Amino acid sequence: MPKDIDVLPDFTTGQIDIQSIPKFVYDSSLAGELAGGLTHTEAKRLLRYMMVIRAFEERIAELKSGRYAGLPGFRFIGASHLSIGQEAVAVGTMAGIRPDDYITSTHRGHGHSIAKGAFAIESMTQEQLAEFIGVPPTDAPREALLQQAFQMHLHRTMAELFGKEEGYCRGRGGGMHIADFHVGHLGANAIVGGSLAIATGAAMACSKLENDRVVVCLVGDGGVSNGIAAESFNFACMDQFKAGTPVIYLIENNQYAMTGQEAGEVTGVRYLAQRGAGFDEENMNAEVVNGMDVLAVRDAVRRGAAKCRNGDGPVLLECMTYRYMGHSLSDSGETYRSKDEEQAWRREDCIERYVCQMVETGVITKAELEQLDAAMRAALDEATLSAYHSPDPDPKEMYAGLYATSTSEDIGQEWRTPDDEILRPWRKVRRDSKGQMLYRHAVAEAVAEEMMRDRRVILYGEDVADYGGAFQATRGLLATFGRERVFNTAISESAIVGTAVGAAMVGLRPVAEIMYIDFLLMAMDQTGNQAAKAQYMFGGKATIPMVIRTTIGGGKGYAGQHSQSLEAIPAHIPGLKIAMPSTPYDCKGLLKTAIRDDNPVIFIEHQNLYDQRGVVPEEDYTIPFGEAAIRREGGDLTIVAYSSMAPVALEAAARAADELNVQAEVVDPRTVCPLDVETIAASVRKTGRLMLVTQAPATGCFSEHIAYAVQERCFGDMKAAPRIVAAYDVPPPMAQTLEQENIPSPERVLEAIEALVS
Ligand SMILES: Cc1ncc(C[n+]2csc(CCOP(=O)(O)OP(=O)(O)O)c2C)c(N)n1
Incomplete structure (x- = not known):
């Protein structure tokens, strides 16, 4: 949709006048x-x-x-x-x-x-x-x-x-x-x-x-x-x-x-x-x-x-x-x-x-x-x-107010977008003969369905409107919902996140986009000190129903500031939820859950998955947070991998079966916060071995936390120390030789499997 105003060249000589600012004009008593x-x-x-x-x-x-x-x-x-x-x-x-x-x-x-x-x-x-x-x-x-x-x-x-x-x-x-x-x-x-x-x-x-x-x-x-x-x-x-x-x-x-x-x-x-x-x-x-x-x-x-x-x-x-x-x-x-x-x-x-x-x-x-x-x-x-004499908080109530337990699940027709506010009917994304669609289209479909269902949902961020976002994941939404609900912002990551917090506090349900997760570092105060803390700090009285959609890059030679997997940073701050879908089906179901959740959710898409196909039902469905998916069953070791590392782990597991006769169970947590430790621990109890695959640098990565949480639960059942296949402790490098080595590949995972089972 072209913009209303054409910006034409105009080089007329002149000066720009700035109006004067009044001071102390009150003259009454x-x-x-x-x-x-x-x-x-x-x-x-x-x-x-x-x-x-x-x-x-x-x-x-x-x-x-x-x-x-x-x-x-x-x-x-x-x-x-x-x-x-x-x-x-x-x-x-x-x-x-x-x-x-x-x-x-x-x-x-x-x-x-x-x-x-x-x-x-x-x-x-x-x-x-x-x-x-x-x-x-x-x-x-x-x-x-x-x-x-x-x-x-x-x-x-x-x-x-x-x-x-x-x-x-x-x-x-x-x-x-x-x-x-x-x-x-x-x-x-x-x-x-x-x-x-x-x-x-x-x-x-x-x-x-x-x-x-x-x-x-x-x-x-x-x-x-x-x-x-x-x-x-x-x-x-x-x-x-x-x-x-x-x-x-x-x-x-x-x-x-x-x-x-x-x-x-x-x-x-x-x-x-x-x-x-x-x-x-x-x-x-x-x-x-x-x-x-x-x-x-x-x-x-x-x-x-x-x-x-x-x-x-x-x-x-x-x-x-x-x-x-x-x-x-x-x-x-x-x-x-x-x-x-x-x-x-x-x-x-x-x-x-x-x-x-x-x-x-x-x-x-x-x-x-x-x-x-x-x-x-x-x-x-x-x-x-x-x-002074009133009661102190009970230490047993330490977690009270950290997360809202409510959702917008039961709103029925109350907030449905009226037909006359739909500018152009939303066309369902066409599936192929196997019922499959792209991961990027699953994003758009989830947002469209939720915007239809609840007129309080708005979408904004850099370039999300006419262009459909840097990765075209929100294309078509502007034409359906108009600029009141789908709009571009300036390059202001802090304000994008912070305004979402404020809007959520007073009744909207914003979905805000941060183009690359690397840029979330620009908005860390608003993410970590404001979005994450408002509910708890204010005694559980605020609800912050907002979603920050963002993406991980890597593999395209974009190097240090466009290729990081930074989920461990928000995961370290209590009060946020974090979803990291690895399939189109999960993408749609988890995003719809995120939008209905009354808590701030960081929804991390992966650029390398946008073109991945998968079966996505047309009907309304959601996927609960905190429920891992077992992607492949096996009895020799458990591999935990999420986002783009899940398909890498699956490929390595398939090759391990063929080439090493080793059966790996692959568990995809789908949300890292909340984390379904129990499903992972149950798998490790069965296999006795734990491997974690992550695109993040090894030191301080979220997989370290998973490894700790699993050992805390089933150390006695483990036959070996856990092993993490991670990126190197360097900023993501540009050169292809370096970048390919840096991001875990099926080959690196396969080598690690061999080492772990021996
Ligand atoms: C981002 C940030 N930087 C520094 C501080 C430490 N600090 C607390 S109050 C304050 C001064 C704030 O000045 P002003 O905004 O004028 O408010 P005033 O204290 O004068 O009411 C500083 C530097 C802080 N709390 N937050």
């Missing part, structure tokens, strides 16, 4: 806002939440030093990145969005979490409040329920910091990874910048699901220099997203990363809002905001959210603020900044300035202020003690 409709209750809420955040952070400082009188002798362990000084950003942001909007947060995110939850509570129905508090539906007065819910919110926040079972993430995440999906908090991220792509993907999903929601991505001034920022900004700005991407990137510029100073030292710009220039023609609607003024932040976020809902996102806001304390409580903050600077910012203190306006406008009296302060401190004392 509390009096102005009250005249414009802000109620006294709303105005008080802003103050109350800023005060509670500050008191909360001060409490953490007390607990960290062991000086909290309520818990003598107790010293808090865990991260302590406090946001004292920055409260206006957290509160102004949450006041500027709707309670059903989403946020992502940072390692300095206690304030974000407290404010997001607090505003959400205010909007809850009576029934929701009762559920949140954990009591049966009640007709108790709303004010009382609100108070109890707020108390519960503080308790669960503090409990998470203490690593308690009643914490928001069941103590699995702690303060740096706090999340509450029920109120749209998609998680704090201790990887600086780590949530930029997640927020982008969540926003893309909001747009595609047409739910009118906005995502605010809170990110530090340091975080926004991380590479993922550029990929995410570009992704959000892609012209093909005609409805815009409803995301506000909100840079909370507290002037320092850990100690690196943004303006003047570690960047080349005065304002990070300037980064918006270059991603779209509107500078991403960038603006610099006074982050010490809660009303200015609220105003900018409200305007930004309106733009996003109007289809004009993304928006980039830089809120200028300051942290009064050091980076964490181990940093005095004195080695890299002056007292004068600190004092100058303290004179702009967001709470003091707002209190002055509150008193001046008569919204609050000094006496009421004192009452508010006392009530809040009492609530905080209660939450500190209740959290």
Whole structure:
């Protein structure tokens, strides 16, 4: 399908104009806002939440030093990145969005979490409040329920910091990874910048699901220099997203990363809002905001959210603020900044300035202020003690939340793609007279069937649309499902994976392609720290139904960066599932299972198998993960091989039978995670010998793990030490002589069989 726009040569002399970026344009005040409709209750809420955040952070400082009188002798362990000084950003942001909007947060995110939850509570129905508090539906007065819910919110926040079972993430995440999906908090991220792509993907999903929601991505001034920022900004700005991407990137510029100073030292710009220039023609609607003024932040976020809902996102806001304390409580903050600077910012203190306006406008009296302060401190004392005395997680529950047990298996017709959204009927891939089709066509058929079955499934990656992917495995899908669901991305592996995580968090089921597994190394944070960990870290509350389809090369002389078999790397990170089909039948069945699974799956295809033929039924079928296939039976040794090494092992086994009179049993695990060790061990118990064949270099390859796991189970039954036939410990070489020797061949396997049985 040709693209809509022809890019014609145009060499006209001229200059490129970049629009100017507004700064500090808010020109109202509390009096102005009250005249414009802000109620006294709303105005008080802003103050109350800023005060509670500050008191909360001060409490953490007390607990960290062991000086909290309520818990003598107790010293808090865990991260302590406090946001004292920055409260206006957290509160102004949450006041500027709707309670059903989403946020992502940072390692300095206690304030974000407290404010997001607090505003959400205010909007809850009576029934929701009762559920949140954990009591049966009640007709108790709303004010009382609100108070109890707020108390519960503080308790669960503090409990998470203490690593308690009643914490928001069941103590699995702690303060740096706090999340509450029920109120749209998609998680704090201790990887600086780590949530930029997640927020982008969540926003893309909001747009595609047409739910009118906005995502605010809170990110530090340091975080926004991380590479993922550029990929995410570009992704959000892609012209093909005609409805815009409803995301506000909100840079909370507290002037320092850990100690690196943004303006003047570690960047080349005065304002990070300037980064918006270059991603779209509107500078991403960038603006610099006074982050010490809660009303200015609220105003900018409200305007930004309106733009996003109007289809004009993304928006980039830089809120200028300051942290009064050091980076964490181990940093005095004195080695890299002056007292004068600190004092100058303290004179702009967001709470003091707002209190002055509150008193001046008569919204609050000094006496009421004192009452508010006392009530809040009492609530905080209660939450500190209740959290401290609440139960610890049970070590027997170590694995709770690591993998979701749910799937989309039973969705029935609920999400079926309506006929009028099918642009061209999907033509079943024609089988040959033996009912066979190519491995590459099995990929397309699996994705097509799942896209038909579930309109939440989308497919994207580099060149997957018109071209059908570098290996033509997704050809035809664009014509059937259109660009809303099948689209190209820029060369941004981190953003491809990260956006899939975010999209999966809020309701889509993305299938994202990484052209070669070698390039997965470009996306390791998003794969290993985000996709793999989100479910567990957030207490099992998130589900991440996403598939990363990728491929292994080798044998084509593409050398070091296009020929690796890297499955051991993701397999090392708990939280991912990994499938490695070796036949067209498995390819289709496993891919359909992967798409229906509610966990992140790395689906590894092999380029050398794309032209392999095999029988693939036309009817709907899936293959469960964690069930190995015995490809050939034999009694003399067991060979374990997956992906392109399975046919190599089979050929070697056939020759061993003919030439050596040795009967090898060949087991193909099909998924390396979960791994069906029991089937392999049962085979080894029978044969007494184990050989593993892998295209990966020997050291640290996944086969080493299989060998260990099998020996752990049946060492006593083994007649010899296991033997691994692997690639050499070198990057894959280009020269044919070297490459052919490097990748295990039937001949090398045959030699190893001979050695093992003798
Ligand atoms: C990718 C990554 N690099 C380094 C760190 C260590 N680290 C933690 S916080 C921090 C500073 C982050 O600065 P910024 O994004 O401005 O947020 P702030 O701490 O100022 O809130 C650093 C370097 C990390 N957590 N993640």
